[in-house]
Amino acid sequence: MNGDTLTFLGTGDAMGVPRVYCDCEVCTEARSTGVNRRLRSSVMVECGETSFMIDCGPDWRGMMEGLGIRKMSDMLITHAHFDHIGGLPEWSDACRWQREKGRLYAPAEVLDQIVRQYPWLPRQMEMTPVDNGLTLAGWEISCWKVNHGKNGYSYAYRFQKEGYTWVYNSDSIHLSPKEKEPLKGVDLLVLGTSFVHETAQFETRSVYDMKEAAELLAEVKPRQTVYTHMSHDVDVRKELPLPEGVRVAVAGMTVRLNK
Template sequence: MNQLTFLGTGDAMGVPRVYCDCEICTEARLTGENKRKRSSVLIDGGGDGANEQFMIDCGPDWRSQMEDQGLRMVHTLLVTHAHFDHIGGLPEWADACRWLGVKGRLYAPREVISTIQGQFPWLGRHMDFLETDDDIELGGWKVHSWKVCHGHNGYSYAYRLDRVGYSWAYCSDAIDLKPSEKEPLLGLDLLVLGTSFVHELAEFSTRSVYDMREAQELLLELKPGHTYFTHMSHDVDVRQNYNLDQRITIALTGMKVPLGTLKLETNA
């Protein structure tokens, strides 16, 4: 069975934020319900072949996320954009490739690959860089990438994954999407969408990710079968339901979602 696992559901700073003593950061330290590592997901085809398993994004929590799931290696990555919270774990992944004597496969749009190579010029010794500007096949999925508005932070990419009878998309870092950017998000069975705040009060021009209020308005237009919110800051308390529609779930670390039904399961 194809399965999606949320390895992390936090924003760029994670939760708790080192400097913060707010109620949610304090709870995250004491009991951990709101403890969130940087956003990443694992897609597992359920077989023994390495090609059937891949991750989306590889942030600075990569090593501990692997340990959390009892994983020794993932050979393939998709990267949404070259911000630190999405690529900060690449040197550790490359080191794992080196020790295992394998070459990892990193898929991303051409301009994202160029930025990564500029920041980490040695990575090419341990991984192959493969472009997603044209649609690719990965783990039995047809994968389509497109650029989306990331507000004050520039741009990111979203991924739509299709196979016979099922379609889903990963759009962790986006805001103020234009009609052409929304189009690939139509007709989905499942959408993973970034929502950093419940209701962000900062000046709109300084913002970079939808809040939950705006996301719910967007979903009225997109009409996915089910949506999981991720990329959440210390403004979000997962103990609250915020009166969300029943087709919306606040993703939790370790949550597993079969890619083919709307049934979900959470690790103990």
């Protein structure tokens, strides 16, 4: 079996934790001991000498410095919201100074949105649409559009290699039966859950809460699940309503991608 690993670099929602304006218990703790401190959601997959990242938010540079890594060649993007692409100009600049084009992968409509926001990026990057699939570091990768509530849509990624299947789906809510289908029976599901229980009107929301996620998991039955994309509503010091086989991600946590 492969020895590939998944490392959580950021586990926060769009605003991260602490919120600059907030003095709640979670934000206060995040400023001191930092157990709840969360950068914007991003992960790194390491496959021997090869690695790639999923999403490149505005905390990308800090993540790279924290890892002591000076170079990243491959990046998958789930959707073109700032918390998932805000670091692309810094990655582009790194590529420029290293005189090597980065390889950016996303669905065609997401690439179009990225170029509209950062029109200079194609000078430093090879931009490859992945609507029809992709092979990267031995992983067979497919993607599909998922409901992102009031924020429109995102994409989820499904990875298969040597009999192991996992899905990264950081930004979604109220998935349709068709959108749920690729989640069924996977070995690992990484799922965004911004709140333990969000009380805002459903029409204003964009990501599952943990109560809704538990209902989804009971239906699609992954072997194990990791929650990410968490707001300051989630206090990892406290006992959380987690179904069996579920844990919450913390920065630096590593999961082995094999059975």
